[in-house]
Amino acid sequence: MAGSTRCVVVGGGPAGMVLGLLLARGGVDVTVLEKHADFLRDFRGDTVHPSTLTLLDELGLGGWFEALPHSRVDRVELPGTGGRTTTLADLSRLNIAHPYIAMAPQWDLLDLLAEAAAREPSFHLAMRHEVTGLLRERDRIAGVNYRTPDGAEGTLHADLVVAADGRRSATRRSAGLRPATFPVPFDAWWFRLPRPAHEDSVGLVPRMASRRFAVLIPRVGSYQIAYLTPKGEDLRELGIEAFRRDVARLCPSLGDRVDQLASMDDVSFLDVRMDRLHRWHTDGLLCVGDAAHAMSPVGGVGINLAVQDAVAAAALLASPLLRGRVTRAELATVRARRLAPVAAAQSVQRAMHRTLIGPVMAGRRSAPPAAVTGLLDRFPALTVASAHVLGVGLRPEHAPAFARRAPLPPRQARPARDRAAGPAQRQA
Incomplete structure (x- = not known):
């Protein structure tokens, strides 16, 4: 691996792989470091919402995703008495290209993104490369230290480090960034x-x-x-x-x-956590996805917000990266663009915690509030509004022009993954 790159992305999850793909399509030399040997880990954000499906279309990858084994969910319901249900969100009524949530193993999505990114000459993916620390020059982060598969230590200089290594981000911690936490019951x-x-x-x-x-x-x-x-x-x-x-x-x-x-x-x-950084960056480093804002699993929106962070970061930072060092002010524009949709999603999740899941956990409730189900039954249009919030979000991001492609030719047949293996076998 070369000793320097324009941008090093720590973590090969959905945010890291989307960011790497988009920056590479913009001509930026980008290296993604992933500590695992493959993407085969279970129960890691397998919901792909309409906003992400639309993004895949824009990237020319919609056909590739459609060929993956997946199921579809087009509504979320609440249980009632006597076996009846009340619709909370009806995605099938949305006037969008993909009015449903696709349920696909995250490893299949990551393999797809990795294969598409490998077509770009400025994209580099290093598996089994674990980041062990940050390089500092004067008061600025200037790259990372890492450990190779054989245990050797290496150094990679970069104009920008992006922490996309999840809710327990070691990169964020090394940079001294501490999130504000919210209670989860x-x-x-x-x-x-x-x-x-x-x-x-x-x-x-x-x-x-x-x-x-x-x-x-x-x-x-x-x-x-x-x-x-x-809890x-x-x-x-x-x-x-x-x-x-x-x-x-x-x-x-x-x-x-x-x-x-x-x-x-x-x-x-x-261990469910919900938190959010007040500041997503320091000089030379940016946090995105769960590293910037850990989400509750309620609604399954975490992967999609992380992907949208990545799209916004690529659109805003590709040009600065091509010309050289990215300024603090330019890094701050990513948070400024993404804060409102993230805060709104977390507010909805916290409301669900307070009014529904928390009382159930405390033994005070075993059904949704009658006032809520009654309101939804009386005003069905509310199910469309909630579906839009769930599936599309407050500010969906679209692929920048430099990253868009016509539909790519079908992929070659892929070997089937061992979906019968237990989680302990997959989560090294």
Whole structure:
């Protein structure tokens, strides 16, 4: 690997890969450093919202994504009494190109982005390269230190470092940036169970009971299940038998297959956090995605906000990077552009925490507030407004002109991933 680059992106997640692809299409020499050997990690933001699907079209990648195994969800519902449901958000009524949320494994999306980016001569992806620290020259960040697969230490100088390494960003911490945190009343446990073909579903309906909340996300051949419990409660102490009974009580339709959870190793734990940096940059470094603002899993909007951060950063910073060093004022324009949609999304999530999930976690509620479901039933137009907020967002970003392409030819057939492997096997 060369000793210098215009921009080094720390982290090969959705934000990092989209930013790398767009900057490379703008002629910027960009290097993405990813500490893992591949993208094969489970339960990592598998919801691809309409705004991201539109972006893929603009990049000429819509056909590539459409060929990936994925399912579609076009509405979110709330449970009521007697088995009835109330629609919270109806994406099918949106007048947009993709009126649905696509459910696709994140590793497939990242492989797609990596393959498209590899066509650009100024794009470089280094897997199994872990950033260990930041280079400083005078009062400015000027690159990164990293460790190679064989344990050797290296240095990469850069005009700009972008931290896209997630909610526990070591790059952000090394830069001395500290986020403000918001209270979250729950943690999430993720697992997968089979979904027979006859159990067709295009909607999400959460299940609620005292101190328990679950969402069954329909995937190709399986349900991806988010199982929410009060903050700090460790289900591993109960053991797998008790966990199976717990799941079957909340979701009776899964009672005939919970025994396929062999042990708690088949269940992934997420310590849910919500935070936001007051300042997303320092001289020579910018934070995007979860490194700038960790989102709640409510609505599954985190991946899409991260992608939109990346698009805004590429549009605003490609020209400054081509001419040389990016100024602090130019870095500040990214936060200025993205703060409102991020803050709005977090405000909606915090309201959901306070009014619905928090009371369920505290044992005070086992159904949505009647006032909310009554309002939605009386005024169906509200379901379109909420669908727009969920699927499109307050300020959707579009690909800059320099990154747009006509639809690319179909990809060659790809080897199937081992989707039957348990999370413990995939999360190195």
